[in-house]
Structure formats: structure tokens, C-alpha cells
Amino acid sequence: MLADGSKVAHVQSSNFISEMVDSFNVSGIQTGAGAKISIIVGRDLISVRQETLISDGAGFRSEVLPEDMILSRHIVANLSIPLENAKSLIQALQTAVSQVEAAEAMHARGR
Numbered sequence: 001m002l003a004d005g006s007k008v009a010h011v012q013s014s015n016f017i018s019e020m021v022d023s024f025n026v027s028g029i030q031t032g033a034g035a036k037i038s039i040i041v042g043r044d045l046i047s048v049r050q051e052t053l054i055s056d057g058a059g060f061r062s063e064v065l066p067e068d069m070i071l072s073r074h075i076v077a078n079l080s081i082p083l084e085n086a087k088s089l090i091q092a093l094q095t096a097v098s099q100v101e102a103a104e105a106m107h108a109r110g111r
Helices: 083-108
Strands: 023-031 034-048 052-055 060-063 069-082
Touching: 023 069, 034 083, 069 083
Parallel strands: none
Antiparallel strands: 023 034, 034 069, 052 060
16 A cells, blocks of 8 residues: 555646746635635736836836835635645645755855
8 A cells, every 4th residue: 555655647637837926825614525725826916907007208218106006916716725634734834844944045155
């Protein structure tokens, strides 16, 4: 069955996503199947509705006025994770962050 060195194939589901995210919201929820952690991930986008031409004496320059910019959050996924799995995720994230920080520190020292 399972032994040291066993391999588990990764198979992408039909709704698999591969996206860059830079924002998230996390909350706890209670369901009939127990406590879960909900993680909503996305990225912030700025859309420009229009630009305004401003006379500069020699012609016109284009300027985007603050009221013509729209900030929105593109929601990529809403994941619900059972509480025990969320605890394991915390540990995995802490390990990964430590590894990346150590690699960055070595790189900064020129190694």
C-alpha cells in the first residue's frame, strides 16, 4: 500500500485554475460536516474608464483623472477547507516561507 517513497500522481480537475493572486480573505464557517475555513483569493485590478486630454500649450497631453479609475477585485477562487486540513496548510505554508526566505538570504549574500 503506502510505503516510504510512494508516489501520488497529480491529476488536474476539469475546473483547475492557475492564477496569480495577491489578495485574500479568510473566515471560519460551521457546516453540517463540521468546522471549515473559507479562503477567498483574488487580485486587485485597476480599470481606466477614460482619459482626459489636457492642453499643455504646445498641444494636448493625456491624463487619467482619479474619478476615471475603478478599483475592483477579481475573485479567482473560494476554497473551503476542513479545519484539520487548514491546520496542516498553516504548517506547510510556514515551512515553504522559511525555505524561500532562507534561499533569498543566501542569494543576497551572493551564494
